[in-house]
Amino acid sequence: MRLAFIFIVLLSSQAFASEVMEFEMKGAMTFGAVNSFSEALADAEEKRIPLVLSIESPGGSVERSLDMLKRIEGSKVPVITFVSGIVSGSAAIPVLGSHALFMAPHASLDFTVPIEVSTSGYHIAGYTDAVVARMESVSLSMGRKFSPMSLGTELSADDAKRLGEIDGIAVSKADALNASDGKSVETSLGKEAISTKDIVMKKHDESVLATILAYLSNPVLSLLLLIFGVYLTMFGFASSGFGAEMMGVGMLAIGAIGTLFNVGIPGIILLVIGVAFLTREIHTPGFGPMGATGILLICAGSILLAPISPAWSFSHEYNNGLLLSISGTSIAVAFFLIFAFRSFYQVPSKEPFMDKHRGQLATAEDDLGRGKEGYISFMGERWKAVSNDEIKKGDSVVITGTKRDATTVKKAH
Numbered sequence: 001m002r003l004a005f006i007f008i009v010l011l012s013s014q015a016f017a018s019e020v021m022e023f024e025m026k027g028a029m030t031f032g033a034v035n036s037f038s039e040a041l042a043d044a045e046e047k048r049i050p051l052v053l054s055i056e057s058p059g060g061s062v063e064r065s066l067d068m069l070k071r072i073e074g075s076k077v078p079v080i081t082f083v084s085g086i087v088s089g090s091a092a093i094p095v096l097g098s099h100a101l102f103m104a105p106h107a108s109l110d111f112t113v114p115i116e117v118s119t120s121g122y123h124i125a126g127y128t129d130a131v132v133a134r135m136e137s138v139s140l141s142m143g144r145k146f147s148p149m150s151l152g153t154e155l156s157a158d159d160a161k162r163l164g165e166i167d168g169i170a171v172s173k174a175d176a177l178n179a180s181d182g183k184s185v186e187t188s189l190g191k192e193a194i195s196t197k198d199i200v201m202k203k204h205d206e207s208v209l210a211t212i213l214a215y216l217s218n219p220v221l222s223l224l225l226l227i228f229g230v231y232l233t234m235f236g237f238a239s240s241g242f243g244a245e246m247m248g249v250g251m252l253a254i255g256a257i258g259t260l261f262n263v264g265i266p267g268i269i270l271l272v273i274g275v276a277f278l279t280r281e282i283h284t285p286g287f288g289p290m291g292a293t294g295i296l297l298i299c300a301g302s303i304l305l306a307p308i309s310p311a312w313s314f315s316h317e318y319n320n321g322l323l324l325s326i327s328g329t330s331i332a333v334a335f336f337l338i339f340a341f342r343s344f345y346q347v348p349s350k351e352p353f354m355d356k357h358r359g360q361l362a363t364a365e366d367d368l369g370r371g372k373e374g375y376i377s378f379m380g381e382r383w384k385a386v387s388n389d390e391i392k393k394g395d396s397v398v399i400t401g402t403k404r405d406a407t408t409v410k411k412a413h
Contacts, residue, residue, distance in 0.1 A: 029060025032217030040204040058318035059089020068094035099185040102176040103157040270301030
């Protein structure tokens with residue numbers, strides 16, 4: 001019996017050393033990205049093989065980065081990290097907790113990240129005291145020497161190696177694995193020596209759900225869905241029929257899920273008010289102060305929606321691109337929708353034209369009557385209309401003139 005037990009242990013240790021799970025992480029640190037990492041680590045733990053993490057990230061959610069660090073600390077297998085490019089902001093937090101940490105010669109750890117925006121521009125500041133203490137302690141527990149003095153600087157691979165903040169420099173993942181061989185580490189199951197020399201790498205197959213969550217949690221995509229959702233919902237309720245508002249509600253739901261419902265309420269409020277102003281502008285001739293105010297409110301709301309706060313830590317380049325893509329796209333879509341809705345609904349910027357056609361017949365496209373506004377079809381165009389008569393959809397009506405922003409009609413006899 002004892003011999004059989006020894007034989008099984010030898011077989012399991014051989015299986016442990018036969019391959020390593022490979023996982024590549026690129027992009028922002030979001031709940032979707034961390035979920036994918038957790039899935040890969042769970043796969044490695046089930047197979048009892050080390051996980052090699054190749055990472056290049058502009059940063060992201062501090063909370064999600066701390067979740068990833070906690071997952072690494074509780075890992076049953078060694079996590080070997082290879083920094084393949086620039087790792088900025090909060091992405092450095094879980095990296096420091098890796099059991100073995102190597103950087104490519106051209107890679108860097110960027111700690112010069114903005115955490116807030118004001119009228120005077122970006123303010124570069126360190127992490128909270130608790131986060132800094134966590135980064136320092138976890139680095140020391142792995143036999144490395146992260147220093148809070150590194151905050152506000154960008155460390156090259158040579159600098160990080162000289163300061164003792166990484167285990168070494170590797171030209172590839174295979175090189176990092178070979179360099180990790182023999183290192184004694186502490187996992188949640190106890191101490192063990194990493195055995196990865198000339199090991200076979202097996203790429204993790206990401207599940208469909210993890211892939212979908214990764215896309216939905218992308219900050220740019222989720223925030224643009226929120227903005228477009230507000231546009232379509234407001235414009236849909238301001239027009240006749242159904243369709244735009246239903247699509248808008250769907251976009252709002254998907255965008256909210258993508259941000260885990262962690263959105264700036266002031267930004268949403270400004271966005272809604274701005275779209276309301278534009279909705280009103282659509283039903284008035286020309287483009288006046290109300291439309292300009294709406295555009296300014298939309299721009300301000302879009303900026304406030306961007307994840308730039310102490311809860312998020314991105315690189316300068318990613319922050320700038322995020323602000324440009326969200327605010328620029330939002331304003332461009334606002335102008336496009338104004339043009340599209342004006343063209344489609346033919347709002348009464350042509351009041352003199354309707355006055356010339358008094359007495360002519362048109363067709364009601366909606367039910368009209370006291371307190372009811374709707375649209376009529378005249379010469380192939382749709383016009384906003386009001387009437388004191390009870391008119392059903394499809395009835396013939398007679399144009400009697402204009403009143404404010406609507407055409408006045410009566411039932412044809």
